[in-house]
Amino acid sequence: MKNKAILLWATLLFxxxxxxxxxxxxxxxxxIGPLEAPVKAGDTKMRAPSSNYTWTTxxxxxxxxxxxxxxxxxxxxxxxxxxGPVKLYLINWCTWTAQLVIAGSTPNTHSYSWTVPATLPCxxxxxxxxxxxxxxxxxxxxxxxAVTRP
Numbered sequence: 469m470k471n472k473a474i475l476l477w478a479t480l481l482f483x484x485x486x487x488x489x490x491x492x493x494x495x496x497x498x499x500i501g502p503l504e505a506p507v508k509a510g511d512t513k514m515r516a517p518s519s520n521y522t523w524t525t526x527x528x529x530x531x532x533x534x535x536x537x538x539x540x541x542x543x544x545x546x547x548x549x550x551x552g553p554v555k556l557y558l559i560n561w562c563t564w565t566a567q568l569v570i571a572g573s574t575p576n577t578h579s580y581s582w583t584v585p586a587t588l589p590c591x592x593x594x595x596x597x598x599x600x601x602x603x604x605x606x607x608x609x610x611x612x613x614a615v616t617r618p
Contacts, residue, residue, distance in 0.1 A: 520606030521549040521597050526613040533592070534613040541583045544595055544610075549576055553600040556580060561592040561612055573600040590616050 525545040526534045536542055544556065556570035570582050592614055598607035 521554075521608045522547045523595065523597070523608065523610035526595070526611055533611070536584050536613055536615050537618045538584055538588055538590075538615060539586045539618055541581060544570070544580045544582055546578055546597060546608075549597070549606050550599045551576060555598050555600045556582075557596040558588075559594045559596050559609065561594055566596070567593065570595065584615055588615055590614075 523544075523546045525543060526536075553573045554576045555572060556574065558567045558570055559565070560567045567588070568585070571580055574580055592612050594612050595610040596607065597610075598604045
């Protein structure tokens with residue numbers, strides 16, 4: 469019964485995501501929050517992600533988005549990007565703000581083990597990666613995923 473409830477909840481979230489109709493590239497820069505995303509003052513739209521990084525986890529789960537549980541350890545993976553360290557952020561998809569810093573500076577090993585905080589509110593999120601040193605020249609966003617209670 470609990471699994472059916474989670475499945476129903478995740479399906480509803482996916483339907484909401486599809487019904488929004490706006491892409492991330494249309495999110496206003498004023499709602500980005502503390503990210504150091506390459507957005508200039510006065511911009512009314514986010515810049516398209518650079519093509520230097522490609523997320524491989526989370527991946528699309530059809531017909532639903534992936535569901536991660538509070539307290540679960542997940543392996544975030546990506547390809548590409550500069551050889552230097554990277555910054556990883558958790559983005560609240562609904563408010564388009566940085567929920568928390570996953571890693572302020574970690575080597576670009578194309579993998580990072582992360583435990584979803586037990587206190588993280590349930591919702592729809594995505595990960596953001598950028599180079600950690602100098603001006604952001606490489607960045608991108610992951611696919612959406614849901615966070616639920618255990």
